[in-house]
Amino acid sequence: MEDCEVAIIGAGICGLAMGLALHKKGIKSVIMERSESLRNVTGAAIGIRPNGWRALDQLGVAENLRHTAVRLRRERVISLDGGKQKDISLTPWDGETRCLRRKDLIDTLYAALPLGTVKFGRQLESITSGSHSTKHVLRFIDGSSIMAKVVIGCDGGKSIIANFLSLKPTKTFPLCAVRGLTNYPNGHSYNHEFARFTKDNVIVGRIPIDDNLVYWFCLQRRDENVWEDPEVIRQSTLELLSNYPQEIREMIEETEMKSLSVTHMRYRAPWDLLMGTFCKGTVTVAGDAMHIMGPFLGQGGSAGLEDVVVLARTMSQLGLNNGESRSKVMTHGVEEAFNRFVKQRRMRVVRLSLQTYIIGMLWGTSSILKKILYIMLLILLFPYQHSHTDYDCGYL
Structure with a gap:
């Protein structure tokens, strides 16, 4: 031994x-x-x-x-309820905040x-x-x-x-989270910020890691199913976000499949x-x-x-x-x-x-x-x- x-x-x-x-x-x-x-x-x-x-x-x-x-500079919350997009808060961040792979x-x-x-x-x-x-x-x-x-x-x-x-x-928690990474080969235009979109009790977060790679998550009411197939995860998420802005849907459509996961948060x-x-x-x-x-x-x-x-x-x-x-x-x-x-x-x-x-x-x-x-x-x-x-x- x-x-x-x-x-x-x-x-x-x-x-x-x-x-x-x-x-x-x-x-x-x-x-x-x-x-x-x-x-x-x-x-x-x-x-x-x-x-x-x-x-x-x-x-x-x-x-x-x-x-x-x-380095992320601020947090922004965008409400999509009522069919309109409205910034409801903008919080500058003091100190160092980054999102790492x-x-x-x-x-x-x-x-x-x-x-x-x-x-x-x-x-x-x-x-x-x-x-x-x-x-x-x-x-x-x-x-x-x-x-x-x-x-x-x-x-x-x-x-x-x-x-x-x-x-x-x-x-x-009474929530589950879908997470993924999306790569933009020609670069993305997102600011260095944590953007959070809310609509119908669903929350989508978007955080750039660098000038090409973006991390995103989707929080929703807990589903008893925990999908493992990446394609099923992607399609079910797209269905859930069918009335979200096109840039959000494109981000999920182009997600790196191996990065996709869904978990019940403990x-x-x-x-x-x-x-x-x-x-x-x-x-x-x-x-x-x-x-x-x-x-x-x-x-x-x-x-x-x-x-x-x-x-x-x-x-x-x-x-x-x-x-x-x-x-x-x-x-x-x-x-x-x-x-x-x-x-x-x-x-x-x-x-x-x-x-x-x-x-x-x-x-x-x-x-x-x-x-x-x-x-x-x-x-x-x-x-x-x-x-x-x-x-x-x-x-x-």
Whole structure:
């Protein structure tokens, strides 16, 4: 049976960033990834707000990524109800906001890791811990297993590590999202802005990544079907948006088929985050495994990047990178580091999750009374709607 000091489960954005943050602090880790290769094909794009760029700066990859996407200057909301197009808000954005291709972010993080850090084809089946053992046994569906002193779950919203920690199940919003990328070989004419179109309780977002590539999404009431065939996804979306402007329909018609996906959006309830146990001994979770949330603030990815900076820093502060003393601090030191990490992150992710929860319920309801209630809650609890971008996770 293999043996390792720190095992990270999942080689998505959070898992790769976690491995890189630990590497920069002199802590060796292995990343166990269920797929047979890097997951840089599926998924479309991810918005990174100023707080996320602060974290990427600490990881040392921000400058390369800045060259892959234009800086967004504002947010615009366009109402199409009543058969007319009307700009109803125009919000200039302070700080750095860009929309990155998920592939660019994944590839950049992976390239910054030491060779061999990621072990592919290792889908976790279970984790067990002996009552008197300082190690955890990780068993994979291929029959292999390893023993790890420290386990960090970055395995998404359906996390096996979260289940091990007895976290309550995630829930689904009354919305589903279609996402895609559209390439304009001769360039597009869209401004560097996040444009959101609303009509009949359907929301279409459009965000340029660069002068040729555009990311778009469509939020609608949840359909019990989750289509997997890209052509079915495209045609059903076009039917839904039959009375939208022609430029929107053309954008969807010309979508890169491999980028198309439809998902029911999940979240961990804010009250569960307030009370949940996010570490047990030398096991913890980060990113979506800890606090999966709706995309309505564009903070899911950035919050996960904040997690890895804070967690790697707290582990380093307790001397876990001090070679010879590592065996002495691997249990007590890690437990203290994980407790500090959870204490630092809990209220931050509770506030983010609460704001996204209210927005998701607002967008997902057809009740006028509920809409008024949710709007009042947002005004009362979050008077400055973009204050979440001011957060600084600190130095690595």
